[in-house]
Amino acid sequence: MQQRERRLGLLYAAPLSLFLLLTFLAPILLVAGFSTMPEKVFSLTQMPDFSAYRTVLEQGYWKSVAWSLFMALLATLILLVICWPLAYGMAKVFKRFTLVLTIGVVMTLFVSENIRLFGWVLTLMKGGLIEGYWRYWTGQGFDAPLYNGPIIVFGLVYVYLPFMLFPLAQGISMVPDDARQAAYDLGASRWQILKEIDLPLAMPGIMVGSLLTFVLAAGAMAESKLLGGRAIITIADEVQTAFTYGQNWPLGSALAMVLIAIIGTVAIWAISKADLDAMMGRKS
Amino acid sequence: MKTSRLSTALLIAYGIAILGFLYLPLVSVGLASISKARYLSFPIRKYAFGWYEDALTSDTVRDLLVISLKVAGVVTVASMVIGFFGALAFARYNWRFRKTYQKLILLPIFFPQTVLGLALLMWFNALGVVPSWKTAIIAHLVWIAPIATLVVSIRAFSFDAALEEAARDMGANQWQTLREVTIPLLMPGVTSAGLFAFLLSWGNFPLSLFSTGADSTLPEWLFAKMVSGYSPLVPTVGMLTVATSAVLVFGGLILAWAIRRLRPES
Numbered sequence: 133m134q135q136r137e138r139r140l141g142l143l144y145a146a147p148l149s150l151f152l153l154l155t156f157l158a159p160i161l162l163v164a165g166f167s168t169m170p171e172k173v174f175s176l177t178q179m180p181d182f183s184a185y186r187t188v189l190e191q192g193y194w195k196s197v198a199w200s201l202f203m204a205l206l207a208t209l210i211l212l213v214i215c216w217p218l219a220y221g222m223a224k225v226f227k228r229f230t231l232v233l234t235i236g237v238v239m240t241l242f243v244s245e246n247i248r249l250f251g252w253v254l255t256l257m258k259g260g261l262i263e264g265y266w267r268y269w270t271g272q273g274f275d276a277p278l279y280n281g282p283i284i285v286f287g288l289v290y291v292y293l294p295f296m297l298f299p300l301a302q303g304i305s306m307v308p309d310d311a312r313q314a315a316y317d318l319g320a321s322r323w324q325i326l327k328e329i330d331l332p333l334a335m336p337g338i339m340v341g342s343l344l345t346f347v348l349a350a351g352a353m354a355e356s357k358l359l360g361g362r363a364i365i366t367i368a369d370e371v372q373t374a375f376t377y378g379q380n381w382p383l384g385s386a387l388a389m390v391l392i393a394i395i396g397t398v399a400i401w402a403i404s405k406a407d408l409d410a411m412m413g414r415k416s
Numbered sequence: 417m418k419t420s421r422l423s424t425a426l427l428i429a430y431g432i433a434i435l436g437f438l439y440l441p442l443v444s445v446g447l448a449s450i451s452k453a454r455y456l457s458f459p460i461r462k463y464a465f466g467w468y469e470d471a472l473t474s475d476t477v478r479d480l481l482v483i484s485l486k487v488a489g490v491v492t493v494a495s496m497v498i499g500f501f502g503a504l505a506f507a508r509y510n511w512r513f514r515k516t517y518q519k520l521i522l523l524p525i526f527f528p529q530t531v532l533g534l535a536l537l538m539w540f541n542a543l544g545v546v547p548s549w550k551t552a553i554i555a556h557l558v559w560i561a562p563i564a565t566l567v568v569s570i571r572a573f574s575f576d577a578a579l580e581e582a583a584r585d586m587g588a589n590q591w592q593t594l595r596e597v598t599i600p601l602l603m604p605g606v607t608s609a610g611l612f613a614f615l616l617s618w619g620n621f622p623l624s625l626f627s628t629g630a631d632s633t634l635p636e637w638l639f640a641k642m643v644s645g646y647s648p649l650v651p652t653v654g655m656l657t658v659a660t661s662a663v664l665v666f667g668g669l670i671l672a673w674a675i676r677r678l679r680p681e682s
Contacts, residue, residue: 134510141504141511148502148521148561155558156524159535162542218434221427225419229428235669236435242615242661243442244635247654250642251441254448254456254651261444264458293438344526351528354622358642368530375534385538388531399526403519412507412573 160392167385174381184386193370193387200367201394203281204349207288208342211296214289215341219300220330224309237294245291249358252287253278279361287355292348296341302411303337304330336411343402347395367391442658448651456646467652476637477653483549484633487624488617491556495613496606498557499564503605504598506565507572521562529622532558537626547629555627556617563616564609571605604672611668615661 168180171187188194222230240248255261258276267273277283307330315325331338353368362369371391374384419427449467451460471477505511506518524532536555540547579601583593599606621635628636634657641650 137509138511141509141514143505144501144509145505145511145513145517146501148498148505148565149517151498151561152521152524152558155536155539155554156527156532159532159539162539163535166538214434217427218431221424221431225424225427226431229431233431233435235665237438239662239665240438242619242665243658244619244621244638244654246621246635246639246642247445247658248441250638250650250654251443251445254444255441259457261440261447261458268459290437290441293434347526348528351531353530368528371531371534375537381538384534388534391528391531395526395528396523399523403522406519408518409573412570 163385163388163392165385166381167389169382169385171382172380184380184382187383188386188390193367193390196365196367196370197390197394199364200350200352200391203285203288203364203366204346204352206285207292207349208296208346210285210289211293211345212300212338212342215293215296215300219297219304219337222297222301223305223307234298237297241294245354246358248291249287249354252290252359256283278359280363281360284356284360284364284366287359288349288352291352291355292345295344295348299337299341299344300334301337303334303340306337307333336406339402340406343398347399347402351391351395445651445654445658448648449655451648456648456651467648468656471649471652471656474649477649480632480634480637483628483631484618484635487549487552487556487633488614490553491560491617492610492614494553494557495560495564496610498561499568499609499613500599500602500606502561502565503568503572503602507569508575508577521565524558524562527559529559529620530625533623533626540627547627549628549631549633552624552628552631552633555623556620559620559623560613560616564613567609567612568602568605571602571608575601604675608668608672611664615664618657618661 162176165176167184168182169176169178170181170183218233222233226233253260256276256278257263258273260276263273263276311329311333312325315329320328351368353366353372356362356364356366356369365373367387368391371384371387374380374387378384447458447460448456450463450465453460453462502521505514506521533555536551536558537547540551545551579597580593583597588596619635620633621639624633624636625639632640634653638650638654638657641647
């Protein structure tokens with residue numbers, strides 16, 4: 133029986149594993165190879181000289197990296213605060229409304245990010261939904277809060293909200309009601325219950341949500357392009373520019389490797405800690 | 417320590433506010449799509465459905481639709497097959513590298529999609545493959561097949577191993593067990609995975625951007641139009657793609673509900 137399971141497991145894992153080997157690992161190795169090539173070559177036949185990495189350091193690309201990470205961190209922290217009460221409600225308070233919220237939030241994930249961000253442009257632009265009606269009713273207009281740094285963080289918060297909300301709700305649902313009740317009976321204040329009971333016990337959910345949001349936001353680009361008017365250029369945008377307008381594959385590859393290294397470290401660290409069997413409720 | 421009625425009411429109001437926040441941009445797109453004026457400005461003075469007529473009769477939109485459907489269709493079928501077997505290895509069978517496998521297949525989901533698209537473009541170039549809608553299918557699958565596997569896994573985790581063993585004890589061979597026991601039991605998960613796969617492929621932009629070559633999907637066309645100035649067709653076509661997704665999601669939900677109603681014992 134065990135012999136059979138071992139064989140079947142390996143056999144059934146093969147299609148996905150082989151597919152990802154050829155379409156995920158191989159392209160990344162190719163990018164890694166290109167990142168060591170001299171500038172502006174389109175083949176791997178030259179002597180590696182790592183000059184692209186020097187360009188990354190000397191040409192101030194680290195600023196884009198720092199900005200992307202900073203904005204991702206900011207968006208993650210804002211989302212923690214925004215999502216906490218709602219996640220608490222979904223896990224502990226709401227009954228049918230949890231289902232409505234879940235379907236409502238998941239639905240937005242199936243709408244192209246472009247369309248939703250474009251919708252914000254229509255909402256916030258001068259003569260847009262908000263400013264247009266405001267001027268119509270009050271007679272006074274105001275400047276559109278678009279094309280700057282803060283609106284990019286706003287866009288990140290908007291797009292990645294579901295990735296914080298659901299893990300957080302999952303985490304809070306694992307806090308036993310008895311523990312909260314006991315703390316309350318012993319005279320703990322609301323704040324103490326949050327600090328001593330809820331936060332530590334919901335930590336797995338908090339970690340998963342934060343890391344997921346951070347990793348996705350760090351590699352984002354559309355928010356800066358559509359809402360921010362590229363007021364801040366993100367690292368993913370630099371990668372794309374180097375490949376397309378710059379026609380400099382080694383530079384683009386080196387920038388991509390920097391991003392891959394940062395995101396990969398965070399993601400692998402997080403994934404290695406997670407017990408997926410327990411999280412997804414495996415029997416036996 | 418029951419939550420007071422006031423707190424419950426406040427939390428529900430907060431939830432509704434968040435839903436409003438999530439859908440506000442779509443309201444703007446929806447209103448823009450039925451504004452008669454060529455240059456949009458709120459408040460809208462005249463409403464008209466003329467842009468929908470233009471969009472539905474446009475050859476460009478029809479070509480885009482065909483390509484988007486072809487890509488999403490193949491991605492759906494492939495994800496269901498890969499996800500079915502992937503999930504059995506993920507959740508059901510105990511084998512040596514299961515834990516490692518579980519973790520490695522998650523990595524593509526976290527990977528920045530634009531960079532993945534570019535890496536695949538270089539890879540196709542190195543292999544001498546000319547990018548077209550067919551290569552976009554591969555690009556979408558790198559991201560969607562692992563997600564489909566996870567969706568089927570949720571079902572596979574609650575799988576009763578004794579059922580497969582019973583079938584084997586009664587003399588069913590490998591193929592019969594798979595066909596008569598495993599596939600029917602996992603079918604709800606596989607169907608949801610297919611729905612997810614279609615919707616995610618249908619709406620995807622960053623992976624399509626570099627992998628479609630000369631072909632173009634609907635989200636790509638929308639993005640190109642968005643950055644090159646306002647066109648009244650953008651909100652209209654945008655709304656049409658959103659409506660397609662909404663119909664599919666609600667269709668799926670109603671189907672799931674109906675099946676549960678018709679078969680109360682399962």
